[in-house]
Amino acid sequence: MNMDLMTVDNLDFYYGSHRALKAVNMPVVKNAITSLIGPSGCGKTTLLRCFNRMHDLYPGNRYEGAITMRGVNILSKQEDLISLRSRLGMVFQKPTPFPMSVFDNIAYGPRLRKVKNKNILQERVEKALRQAALWDEVKDRLNDNAAGLSGGQQQRLVIARTLAVEPEVILFDESTSALDPISTQKIEELMVELKKDVTILAVTHNMQQAARVSDFTALMYLGELIEYGDTKTIFTRPKHKMTEEYVSGHFG
Amino acid sequence: MKTSKLPNVIFKLLTFGAAICVIVLIVGMLLTLLLESWPALRRFGFFDFLFGRNWNYANQIFGALRPLTGTIISTGLALVMAVPVALGTAVFLVELCPHKLRSGIGTAIELLAAIPSIIYGMWGLFVLAPMLEENFQPLIVGTLGKLPLMGPFFQSHYAGGVNLFTAAVILAIMIIPFIAGIARDAFNQVPPILKESSYGVGATHWETIAQVILPYTKTAVAGGVIIAMGRALGETMAVAYVIGNRHGGLDSIFSPYVTITSVMANEFNEAAGLQMSSLFTLALVLLIANFMVLSLAKYVLRSKFN
Ligand SMILES: Nc1ncnc2c1ncn2[C@@H]1O[C@H](COP(=O)(O)OP(=O)(O)O)[C@@H](O)[C@H]1O
Numbered sequence: 001m002n003m004d005l006m007t008v009d010n011l012d013f014y015y016g017s018h019r020a021l022k023a024v025n026m027p028v029v030k031n032a033i034t035s036l037i038g039p040s041g042c043g044k045t046t047l048l049r050c051f052n053r054m055h056d057l058y059p060g061n062r063y064e065g066a067i068t069m070r071g072v073n074i075l076s077k078q079e080d081l082i083s084l085r086s087r088l089g090m091v092f093q094k095p096t097p098f099p100m101s102v103f104d105n106i107a108y109g110p111r112l113r114k115v116k117n118k119n120i121l122q123e124r125v126e127k128a129l130r131q132a133a134l135w136d137e138v139k140d141r142l143n144d145n146a147a148g149l150s151g152g153q154q155q156r157l158v159i160a161r162t163l164a165v166e167p168e169v170i171l172f173d174e175s176t177s178a179l180d181p182i183s184t185q186k187i188e189e190l191m192v193e194l195k196k197d198v199t200i201l202a203v204t205h206n207m208q209q210a211a212r213v214s215d216f217t218a219l220m221y222l223g224e225l226i227e228y229g230d231t232k233t234i235f236t237r238p239k240h241k242m243t244e245e246y247v248s249g250h251f252g
Numbered sequence: 253m254k255t256s257k258l259p260n261v262i263f264k265l266l267t268f269g270a271a272i273c274v275i276v277l278i279v280g281m282l283l284t285l286l287l288e289s290w291p292a293l294r295r296f297g298f299f300d301f302l303f304g305r306n307w308n309y310a311n312q313i314f315g316a317l318r319p320l321t322g323t324i325i326s327t328g329l330a331l332v333m334a335v336p337v338a339l340g341t342a343v344f345l346v347e348l349c350p351h352k353l354r355s356g357i358g359t360a361i362e363l364l365a366a367i368p369s370i371i372y373g374m375w376g377l378f379v380l381a382p383m384l385e386e387n388f389q390p391l392i393v394g395t396l397g398k399l400p401l402m403g404p405f406f407q408s409h410y411a412g413g414v415n416l417f418t419a420a421v422i423l424a425i426m427i428i429p430f431i432a433g434i435a436r437d438a439f440n441q442v443p444p445i446l447k448e449s450s451y452g453v454g455a456t457h458w459e460t461i462a463q464v465i466l467p468y469t470k471t472a473v474a475g476g477v478i479i480a481m482g483r484a485l486g487e488t489m490a491v492a493y494v495i496g497n498r499h500g501g502l503d504s505i506f507s508p509y510v511t512i513t514s515v516m517a518n519e520f521n522e523a524a525g526l527q528m529s530s531l532f533t534l535a536l537v538l539l540i541a542n543f544m545v546l547s548l549a550k551y552v553l554r555s556k557f558n
């Protein structure tokens with residue numbers, strides 16, 4: 001049984017006068033992985049960053065249309081961005097450990113929420129690290145600087161940091177593209193594992209990855225959403241010729 | 253293929269010569285300082301000179317303690333005042349300032365850093381000193397000055413506004429643009445996705461600045477602060493104008509006092525003999541202090557990459 005956690009309704013996005021998204025419509029299914037695919041520059045990152053309103057950090061950006069979550073348009077001016085961003089976590093292309101210890105990295109979000117009690121913090125950190133399949137590797141070096149971890153570990157650290165604020169959604173923007181195959185595989189397994197707790201929206205340029213891990217796939221091209229459907233259909237019986245060509249590697 | 257080697261050789265010789273010149277200059281300067289300091293060093297000994305509290309022409313006894321104290325306190329006070337203001341300015345410029353104002357304010361800061369120090373000195377003497385004496389000094393005298401024990405240190409014994417505190421304020425004003433410029437460049441180096449990661453878990457603007465941007469840039473900023481400290485230690489003209497040049501006990505921050513540089517600037521004209529040699533020894537002390545500060549900066553900046 002599928003349930004939509006969010007729906008994107010006629011979403012337009014402008015960088016100044018440049019219209020980077022054109023009337024995008026799609027659902028985001030709860031406790032599932034949705035992949036956003038498409039050639040470079042088609043607007044995948046732009047769409048992803050609408051969900052946690054990252055675009056609001058920079059002047060001149062503008063949304064039109066809606067992303068509805070439980071009947072509320074999260075693109076509205078009244079939306080509390082601090083709380084929105086703690087409900088929709090984000091993992092970037094490159095690992096972004098903060099210049100502090102492993103423990104402090106994970107405790108960063110809870111501390112912002114005024115969790116001060118040491119025992120509670122410790123529990124939250126351990127839980128998040130276990131969820132991110134990183135606990136066993138770092139449990140003896142929680143006080144070491146996070147910069148000393150390997151790239152793959154750093155990326156799982158960032159996932160754990162995101163999980164520590166108990167988000168409903170995690171947005172992944174090509175989060176394995178800078179990693180080696182083994183680290184990539186670990187993160188893919190992790191994403192599948194995390195489905196039971198969170199809803200995942202993942203940008204990827206890796207077709208096999210989209211086919212392997214995602215339940216739903218959306219193909220974008222030049223700022224438009226060309227086709228959305230369950231992953232199996234998109235990869236085997238797409239409606240659009242462009243989708244067929246793209247997933248079979250003929251362009252992009 | 254035939255290429256003329258001669259231009260290459262000439263170029264090499266020229267650059268080599270320039271490099272040698274630098275070394276010759278440094279060694280020559282050190283030798284001069286040592287030679288000229290020698291009579292004073294032989295008469296007093298290095299440490300007795302360094303910690304000698306007298307500077308007395310009549311008795312021909314010279315010691316660096318007071319100028320050294322003045323230099324250290326004025327520099328320390330200047331840093332205490334300048335660092336928060338400079339960091340605040342840099343944070344504002346990079347993180348809070350509307351984009352339209354950014355380059356304007358940035359240029360203004362660069363211009364401030366380019367003002368010759370004698371102009372700061374004149375402004376300090378004619379504008380800042382009376383202003384501080386009238387408006388700020390009474391405030392401190394009335395509060396900190398009433399404290400037991402350390403109270404006298406914040407009382408006013410001399411009129412005119414030329415004193416250790418005014419010198420520190422002038423120094424602070426002079427190094428603010430310097431520290432702010434370095435901090436701004438450092439803040440601009442913070443990768444956007446690092447800041448976004450902080451916003452991404454629900455941090456506010458302020459939390460991101462305090463907990464990610466400042467820690468990420470602390471080495472570069474510390475390096476900048478140390479280099480600014482070196483500048484403050486050696487700053488001469490501006491300080492000479494407003495310090496008051498009184499060789500006496502340090503009874504209050506609102507009393508005229510001396511720094512190493514102010515003594516040198518004021519006394520070279522009329523000095524001779526042992527006094528002249530003592531001035532050279534002061535110069536040597538300043539050079540050593542500056543060298544230590546520079547080494548510290550190098551060490552701090554290096555440790556970033558290890
Ligand atoms: N900050 C920005 N300012 C202006 N245009 C941008 C900005 N970021 C991306 N774009 C443009 O928006 C379009 C979509 O970019 P993006 O969402 O990054 O694509 P993708 O992630 O699919 O590679 C591109 O044409 C890109 O040039």
Ligand SMILES: [Mg+2]
Pocket residue numbers: 044045046203
């Ligand atoms: Mg992208």
